[in-house]
Amino acid sequence: MKRHHWIVRVTHWVTVLAIAIMVGSGLRIFNAYPAFHRKGATFCCYPFEGKPIPNWLTFGGWLAGARNWHFAMMWVLVLTGLVYLAFIYVHGDWRDVVPRRGWVRDSWTMVKYYTFIQPTHPRQGKYNALQRVAYFALPYLAALEVATGIAIWKPVELAPLTDLFGGYVWARYWHFVIMVLLVVLILGHVFFVLTTDPYSIVSMITGRYNAARSPEARNARPFYHVLPRREDESAAQSEPHTASGER
Amino acid sequence: MTMDRRQFLRVGALLVPATYLAACDSEGPASARPVLRRAERWNERIERKLQRHTSIDISSPKAALAGDDFPKYYISDHVPVWDARVRGPWSLEVRGLVRKPRRFTLDELTKLPSVTYRLDHYCVEGWTAVATWTGVRVSELARVVELLPDVHYVDFQSFDDGYHESWDLESATHPQSLIAYGMDGDFLGPAHGGPARMYSPVKLGYKSTKYLTRVVFLPERNGGYWSDQGYEWYAGT
Numbered sequence: 001m002k003r004h005h006w007i008v009r010v011t012h013w014v015t016v017l018a019i020a021i022m023v024g025s026g027l028r029i030f031n032a033y034p035a036f037h038r039k040g041a042t043f044c045c046y047p048f049e050g051k052p053i054p055n056w057l058t059f060g061g062w063l064a065g066a067r068n069w070h071f072a073m074m075w076v077l078v079l080t081g082l083v084y085l086a087f088i089y090v091h092g093d094w095r096d097v098v099p100r101r102g103w104v105r106d107s108w109t110m111v112k113y114y115t116f117i118q119p120t121h122p123r124q125g126k127y128n129a130l131q132r133v134a135y136f137a138l139p140y141l142a143a144l145e146v147a148t149g150i151a152i153w154k155p156v157e158l159a160p161l162t163d164l165f166g167g168y169v170w171a172r173y174w175h176f177v178i179m180v181l182l183v184v185l186i187l188g189h190v191f192f193v194l195t196t197d198p199y200s201i202v203s204m205i206t207g208r209y210n211a212a213r214s215p216e217a218r219n220a221r222p223f224y225h226v227l228p229r230r231e232d233e234s235a236a237q238s239e240p241h242t243a244s245g246e247r
Numbered sequence: 248m249t250m251d252r253r254q255f256l257r258v259g260a261l262l263v264p265a266t267y268l269a270a271c272d273s274e275g276p277a278s279a280r281p282v283l284r285r286a287e288r289w290n291e292r293i294e295r296k297l298q299r300h301t302s303i304d305i306s307s308p309k310a311a312l313a314g315d316d317f318p319k320y321y322i323s324d325h326v327p328v329w330d331a332r333v334r335g336p337w338s339l340e341v342r343g344l345v346r347k348p349r350r351f352t353l354d355e356l357t358k359l360p361s362v363t364y365r366l367d368h369y370c371v372e373g374w375t376a377v378a379t380w381t382g383v384r385v386s387e388l389a390r391v392v393e394l395l396p397d398v399h400y401v402d403f404q405s406f407d408d409g410y411h412e413s414w415d416l417e418s419a420t421h422p423q424s425l426i427a428y429g430m431d432g433d434f435l436g437p438a439h440g441g442p443a444r445m446y447s448p449v450k451l452g453y454k455s456t457k458y459l460t461r462v463v464f465l466p467e468r469n470g471g472y473w474s475d476q477g478y479e480w481y482a483g484t
Contacts (some may be wrong), residue, residue, distance in 0.1 A: 021275075032372035039368075039376035040313035061274035063371065064477035069275060071479075072286030155369060156304045156449050156484040157297040167307055168367065168375050 002207035003126070005091060009204055011084040018077040019186065021069055024059025026179060028066035031058060036173050046173065074149065081142060096126045097135040107133055114221055121216045128215075131192075134185055141182050148175035195222035291481040298483055300421050304448035306367045306377045312431060313376035317368075319438045320457075322472065323408045327458045328437045334406075337442045339426070343402075343464035346393035353442050356428060359383045359391065364423055369484045370452040371473075380446045381429030385462070386420040394464055402463040403445045403456035412445075412454045412471030416464075418483065421449045426459065451482040 004012075034052040037043035060066025088094040100106070106129030112118040122128065127135065151162040151171040165171035193200055196215045203209035211217060218224065321327055329337045339356060342348040351359075363381040370376075385401070401419040404411040418424065424447035428435050435441035440457025447455055453473045463469075474480035 029373065033370070033374045035374070038310055038313070039318065039374055040311055040316035059273070059275070062477075064473075064479075065274040067371070067479065068283040068287060068477065069279075071290055072283045075286065075289075154294075154297060154484060155367070157294075157299070157302050159302060159305065168369070172373065 003200075003203045003209035004207050005087070005093070006207065007087045007091075008084065008093065009207060011080050011087070012204055014080045015077065015084070018073050018080060019182070021059060021073045022077055023179060023183060024057065025066040025069040025073070027053045028058035028060040029063060029070060030176065031055075032063045036169060036176075038169050043169070043173075071153075074146075078146060081139065085139060097132055099129065099132045099136055103129050103133060116221070121219045124216055134189060138182070138185060141178055141185070145175065145178045145182060148172075148178060151175075192222065196220045196224060287479055291479070294481050294483040295415065295417070298417055298421075298449070300417075303421075303423055304367050304484075306365050310367075310377045312365075313368075313378055314431065317376050317378055317430075317439065318370070318374070320452075321407050321440075322410050326437050327405075327407045329406060329442060329458070337460075339443060339459060340461045341388060341392050341464075342461070344395040344398045344466060345389075345464050346395065348392060353428065356383060356426065356443060360387055362422075362425065363429070364425070366423060366446070366448045368452055369448065371478060371482070379431050380425055380427045381432075382425035382427035382443070382446065384420075384422060385424045385426060385445075386422070388426060388462065389420060389464070392464075397466045398464040400465045400468045402461075402465055402469040403459060404461040404463065405440075405456050405458040406460050407440075407458040410456060410458070410472045411469070412456050412474065413465065413469040413480075414450070414454060415468070415481070418447070418449050421447060423448055426462070449484055451479075451484060453478065454482050 031052045035043065035049040036046050037049060043049060058066070060069050088097070106122065109118060109122045110128050110130045113121060147161065148165055148171050150158060151165050152168060152175055155162040155168045155171070162168055162171050165174050197213075197220065199210065199213040215224075319326075331337065336352060338350040338352050340348075340350050361381055361383055363379060365377065365379045368376045368378065399416050400413050401416060402411055402413040414424075424445070426443055427446040428441070428443040430436075430439055435444060440459070443459045444457040445455040445459060454471070468480065471480065474482070
């Protein structure tokens with residue numbers, strides 16, 4: 001039994017590329033007017049009005065280049081997202097990411113584990129409680145990001161949608177804020193993959209996964225391989241302790 | 248997997264940021280350009296389907312007029328000013344596939360039925376500004392000069408160093424698409440495209456040619472200053 005169906009793996013990596021381009025080109029578009037205030041007015045809620053994003057974080061080269069990428073890649077991202085959601089609905093994988101009863105308490109237990117308050121890894125299935133919350137929130141945030149994006153793309157033709165977000169200025173602000181939230185979620189995801197479960201990268205490519213290497217089996221916290229620890233803390237004695245150990 | 252996992256991860260960990268750094272701040276591969284252009288045409292089809300004369304811009308009553316903060320853009324080295332001593336009195340030439348091509352002096356233009364709207368400006372850069380615009384609807388102008396059936400596009404041309412942008416007829420004849428000669432209750436000055444300019448909230452700002460001299464009704468589109476450089480030609484809002 002594969003850990004990830006090929007449709008999940010393909011949509012995952014297409015999404016990685018599409019989000020990178022959407023964020024990079026979006027920041028380049030933002031830099032054409034790195035502020036939110038309407039001309040002749042002020043804006044309450046952005047502390048960096050007028051300060052551009054560093055160019056090395058942007059993509060597209062110039063405003064028109066970035067816009068062309070943004071308005072092409074949006075289709076790739078939306079269609080890939082719809083394929084993924086349709087697949088997990090039909091195939092039943094949605095059960096893996098819907099938070100389970102007691103998810104608040106379970107998430108808190110995970111936080112306590114990561115902060116060394118609790119010594120052992122909580123029991124988990126495919127994903128732990130924090131992962132479920134993150135993976136479950138992602139499509140909702142993404143849907144809002146798409147809706148606010150359409151709202152600022154067509155503020156006249158689709159004025160009711162734009163008004164729903166408080167008008168053009170606010171819709172543009174929410175589009176930015178939700179982008180930041182998505183980036184924070186993604187950076188958290190990448191951080192935990194790299195520091196607690198690097199083996200899962202292979203499973204997102206080939207689909208195969210060795211349960212003996214799961215963070216639960218290894219009692220793995222971030223930087224598991226880097227932090228010094230006593231032998232008896234290791235749940236999987238056969239596992240190497242250092243990066244070079246396996247060879 | 249028989250491949251050395253750690254080596255794979257290590258190479259991957261280096262490759263991913265390297266790719267990103269190489270891609271950063273770039274326009275992306277040149278081979279992507281035809282694909283991007285096809286995506287633009289695809290988007291244009293959707294934008295044209297969305298476009299309707301009944302969807303109008305209603306600027307928020309809470310939003311103050313931008314007034315002096317309304318940005319002033321032109322492509323010439325200096326603010327383009329129509330010098331009547333050199334060029335003679337300003338007039339707007341309306342021609343192309345029309346039955347009665349003619350020139351309008353500013354006086355004649357102001358005698359046509361006019362409208363005054365408080366409208367949002369949507370700039371391609373992302374900012375908005377509110378102003379009150381007074382002028383003649385392009386649809387009114389079209390009625391006066393009597394369009395021939397083959398007209399599908401309109402080119403708005405200027406004395407600002409050859410600046411022009413062409414429009415689809417549907418957007419140009421939207422009830423809020425104006426040949427504006429008044430802004431915030433005054434006659435339009437050189438800072439904002441006077442004596443007259445195109446103004447409409449249904450397209451991004453760069454489509455609204457300032458310093459207008461000619462309106463040409465055409466069977467085919469005729470590009471534009473910014474749209475020829477890579478910005479969207481349709482640019483609807």
